[in-house]
Amino acid sequence: MKIAVLGTGTVGSTIGSRLIELGHTVMMCSRTANNEKAKAFVAKHSSNALAGTFADAAAYGEIIFNCTAGVASLEALNLAGEKNLNGKIIVDIANPLDFSKGMPPSLSVVNTNSLGEEIQKAFPEAKVVKTLNTMWCGLMVNPGLINNGDHNVFISSDHPEAKEEVKKILESFGWKPENITDLGNLSSARGTEMFLPLWLQIYGAKKSGTFNIKIVG
Numbered sequence: 003m004k005i006a007v008l009g010t011g012t013v014g015s016t017i018g019s020r021l022i023e024l025g026h027t028v029m030m031c032s033r034t035a036n037n038e039k040a041k042a043f044v045a046k047h048s049s050n051a052l053a054g055t056f057a058d059a060a061a062y063g064e065i066i067f068n069c070t071a072g073v074a075s076l077e078a079l080n081l082a083g084e085k086n087l088n089g090k091i092i093v094d095i096a097n098p099l100d101f102s103k104g105m106p107p108s109l110s111v112v113n114t115n116s117l118g119e120e121i122q123k124a125f126p127e128a129k130v131v132k133t134l135n136t137m138w139c140g141l142m143v144n145p146g147l148i149n150n151g152d153h154n155v156f157i158s159s160d161h162p163e164a165k166e167e168v169k170k171i172l173e174s175f176g177w178k179p180e181n182i183t184d185l186g187n188l189s190s191a192r193g194t195e196m197f198l199p200l201w202l203q204i205y206g207a208k209k210s211g212t213f214n215i216k217i218v219g
């Protein structure tokens with residue numbers, strides 16, 4: 003599949019690399035066409051990777067991964083262009099963490115709203131699926147790193163058929179079907195995004211991001 007990865011940070015690079023490993027081709031993108039990190043990604047993966055602007059990649063991709071800074075995701079997706087996103091699945095991994103006032107960050111959208119819902123409202127013809135945002139990116143693409151892969155990933159969307167498509171990708175990453183917890187419609191992304199302040203506190207206490215939620219009981 004041709005996949006657009008929006009975001010040249012650690013998450014975009016980790017997700018993009020894993021997708022290429024699984025046989026997909028990936029366009030890594032940013033605000034500019036000659037981003038150094040996107041160029042390095044292409045150099046690393048050669049023929050299965052391309053680089054471009056957010057708009058180039060959104061036009062190229064059959065499915066879009068949003069791995070941009072959450073406070074800037076709407077700006078990035080606007081640059082990607084509504085016509086390039088219409089009808090496509092947007093896998094939204096971003097968290098609306100606002101670090102502008104230092105640590106700990108606040109959530110720029112919260113309680114009665116979520117970034118996932120804001121993206122869906124801004125691009126009503128796209129199909130937003132919120133997932134993977136509750137863990138460190140190394141675990142997103144390799145759940146077997148801890149507890150024999152026996153821990154949970156959440157999925158939220160108003161589009162059941164899009165959710166099924168994304169579940170297949172999660173399974174290809176190594177997620178066991180029974181550990182992909184379907185939380186229902188996109189408003190459930192409020193809960194997964196609001197987990198982030200606790201995630202950051204656990205990270206601070208453990209001094210490691212290699213942990214996740216496992217539902218028991």
Ligand SMILES: NC(=O)c1ccc[n+]([C@@H]2O[C@H](COP(=O)([O-])OP(=O)(O)OC[C@H]3O[C@@H](n4cnc5c(N)ncnc54)[C@H](OP(=O)(O)O)[C@@H]3O)[C@@H](O)[C@H]2O)c1
Pocket residue numbers: 008009010011012013014031032033034037068069070071072073074077078095096097098099134135136137138139140
């Ligand atoms: N790190 C993790 O393990 C982890 C885990 C779960 C969720 N997340 C979420 O994943 C997302 C990506 O995290 P990250 O650390 O890899 O990257 P990041 O540093 O949060 O974001 C990098 C991307 O955001 C874009 N961006 C920044 N400001 C922008 C603006 N004003 N307009 C348009 N685009 C802008 C950058 O574009 P340029 O390339 O043009 O600079 C870059 O591609 C975040 O939302 C984060 O909360 C991270």
